[in-house]
Amino acid sequence: MVCTAVLAVSITVPAPVQAASNMVPDYEVKLLMQPSAVLGSDGKLTSAVRTAFGMPSTVTKMNIEFLDTNAKDIYTNNWIPRIRKTEGESDFELTYKKRYPIVNDNITAALTLANQEGFDSTDTNYDAQIEWGYLNKTLSISNKKTGKKSGYSGMDLPSASDSRKLLKDNIPGKMDKWLYTGWGTAMLDASRVYGPVLAKRSIGTWSGLETYIEVWPIKDAAGTGIDNVVEISFKTNSSTTASTKHDQLITYLQSQGWFLAQDSLKTQLIMDRY
Template sequence: MTTPLPRRRSLTASVIGLATVSLTASLAVLAPATPAFADANAVPTYEVKIDLTTAALDASHAPTSAVKAAFGITGSAKARAYEYYDTAALDLNAQGWDVRLRHKSGSDFEESYKKRFPVTNGDIEAALDEANAEGFDSSDTNYDAEVDWGYSKQTLSFSNEKSHSGSGYSGASMPSSSTGRNWLVNEIPGKLDDWLGSNWGSDTLAASSVHGPVASQVWSGAWEASDDAGIEVLPVKAASGTGTEYIVELSFKTDDFGDASELHADAISVADAHGWLYHGDILKTQLILDRY
């Protein structure tokens, strides 16, 4: 007796069904996995940083009245000094960490431990994913996330900020390098300390030397969507080793990406129209680490 056709079709369907399941499973293995994190990505604030040329300065190396008026700078100059601690080989910096001690005139010392993540082609979310994979996420309230937005470069950073009493220090004066180093080693956060192994951070900091100090003047104000605008004028050693170069940085802080984008475009447009714009990014931290 011949096997009925319906039964044959049923067997064929079963084989096809098994093949479909197998193919689906294979595709599931091959498909790129969406990153799964225990906590959501951090939400960054933004700081737009645009460098100006010395054409923006007067004979006393202060911003000209035209520059101040153009960017809403109304405050008087305030002094600050700061320095970075790293080894001669810049071991901390090589791992994306920068450790800074800063003193604003009349204030306590600010100890800053900052981890940087590059932003490629403006993809801030990808940088936040990378940071999340390293343990920097929305649950870690010890670190503040910020995107530094320069002329053409963006960097995501996570900063752990601590303070040390400025009692006994006048103006923006700095402690001896050994004193500053001890403060920073004693206050080191856990993520940095154990970055490449137990006590790696504190051991590296203990072997560090001071890069700096440098002293700057800062003028503040408000412009467009930012009520935290500023111009910093920083004299640094020239690359040749002799003489002084003046770094002029215009900055604006905001919590909103859209506002940051508009501030970035408008600041560049205004500065360029007046012949003040430096067409590039000057990385102050790297410059100080390299020259001091």
């Protein structure tokens, strides 16, 4: 007689690991103003514009530069390393920004792609923002740091070699490992300065929102003169507010003859012209 023993085996199937959720962005609406309509012959905002937005005559200066290789290897991979010196601040602000174009107005798809590439809600080193232009939107994911370097004062930016060192010393891991380990550092080693641009910011309010107008004097296409880019912007945590106020601000600017119906491409212009 054959005895057969039957073993009851309990198998526990592990639950699938839940991927981290997408980042939660804030929103910055950025629109262009017609320079010839809003700037005086001195390159400053007219009193009518300042009055409309409750802006003082005083401005905050910002000196800005970007670093990339001659072939723009960093920019073509949608990374943007920037150094900014803001009037009244002692340190240099270092920003490492990764951009994702938003296609067919699908913000969720861009956030999901960013998540798949390592930018999710658990990463507190980065902030997500939807840059909401006239027609186009972009997801920007930024890592901001500060850096010190002796020997500079006022609005001075560091030399090219000091700029490279500051950005390399503080480079976030995701950028450094983007295409391969050490990619970011290697690109910065081979980089040069694009810029600088000495911009001026005015701060006021519009429709209950803190509002900025920045004037960026960017080298013109011929390289012999200056094109002033004038950008008005506000930030909000609400996509509904961003959408509503975006349209209302366009209508208001149009009614004043101040609107320039183009998307703001300040960084692109600087990368093209310097």
